[in-house]
Amino acid sequence: MQDEGEKMIIYLDNGATTMIDTEVIKEMTPYFTEKYGNASSLHMMGVWARQAVEESRTTIAKSIGAKDDEIIFTSGGTESNNFAIKGIAFANKDKGKHIITTKIEHDCVLNSCKWLQTQGFEITYLPVDKEGYVRPEDLEKAIRKDTILVSIIHGNNEIGTIQDLKKLGEICKKNNVYFHTDACQSYTKTELDVKKQNLDLITLNAHKIHGPKGVGVLYLKKGVKITPWQHGGGHEFKMRSGTENVHGIVGFAKAVNLAMNTKHAKHMTKLRDKLIDEVMKKIPDTLLNGPKGDNRLCNNVNLSFLYVEGEAIGAYLDAERICSSTGSACSSKSLEPSHVLIAIGLKPEQAHGSLRLTLSRFTTEEEINKTLKVLPGIIEKLRKMSPLTKLVKKML
């Protein structure tokens, strides 16, 4: 819990971003005021910065079974996904102009693909089953001679579904197609291994794992044919120009070191399951969105409360100092319900009633208990106000 004035804030929106671990801040601090050199400079300040960047690179490479020079630092998940998709597309357009992705990707993948459609590329958006899984046979069928890239999100940011990358990666390998995954949500929470899962490109970022915002990684397997997008001084093995965000990179690596401990996942899993089980028990007419068990992100809870609307639930939770998010249309700029919830087969009115609660390793049992205490009352209040409750009861 975080102190804010007299009352505590319960932060259950760690899928959006996380608190920076104080250990991470400590590690970063010298690079603001003491070792603030440009990693390209030849003097001692530059050397210190270069050392810090390279040590960080090694840490992150090791965490996914990669080599150091396969790690490209970027400004975050959005940049890495844009770079992966557009970079592969333009470098391989002689082979083909077909890309496969899914209907449940993050907007930065979907919108990169949509933009590529305006540039003459053809995109297949794979459907998913009701728990959010891509069916391997669907991928197999979708691959064509001119397919150059498959991009599939590892752990879904909304409903927590963890894809079987090994199986999907084997299909890509067999068909000689590049395989990219957006692992921003899953990184350090479940296994990610470039060899075991046959990955050619991986998107990672720091701020979902208690690191700083504004720093990410694109893992680029040696030999992958890609066009750089950011041109300049030739930084990052000529793949991504721009002065290295040294303090951010140092913070990212520290965050990885702290997060790579299986006890954190165990802790989150226990609280996640308590939250899901108790809410389903206490509140009738509630749907769990996404799968149950080990193939769900250990920090993700996504529920639909029928007859009520998610933004309203979130606003009442906010009044109780609990931070959450929703896939309701009313909360989005487009006034469209979440594309992920629609892709798993929810009706729009079910998607409107969705609430996402995402935990972190700092979430306590006390916070979960407090949430469990106030949530049933909020749903009841809104249901009493809702004409849909009466309509449905009449139908029964």
Place this chain on the structure above:
Amino acid sequence: MYSKTVMDHFKNPRNVGEIKEADGIGKVGNPVCGDVMWVYIKVKNNKITNIKFKTFGCVSAIATTSMLTEIAKGKTLEQAEKITRDDVAKALGGLPSIKMHCSNLAADALKKAINDYRKKGNNS
């Protein structure tokens, strides 16, 4: 994002509920779009003597229906009919532009309730 008045009406909505023997009921919206509003009115001597609502929807949907019932209570039918979405939004201290359709819906629900009352033929 929301004004203090919006949050007040959302947290403490006025006139929530149904009127069992309502003189007019107005139903608008669609669950698929995320807003459904039902407005119940009781009419005496051409005036709205009681008004209640039920709403499925977001913060602004709930706040606008609540505010609408406050404005409409005690008004003659002719006055109540003239309530516009801007009247509701203004009374709430403004609404984000993307949420203006909520106040539109609320005003429509009241108009429908008045029409329902008139259709029933008891506008003596």
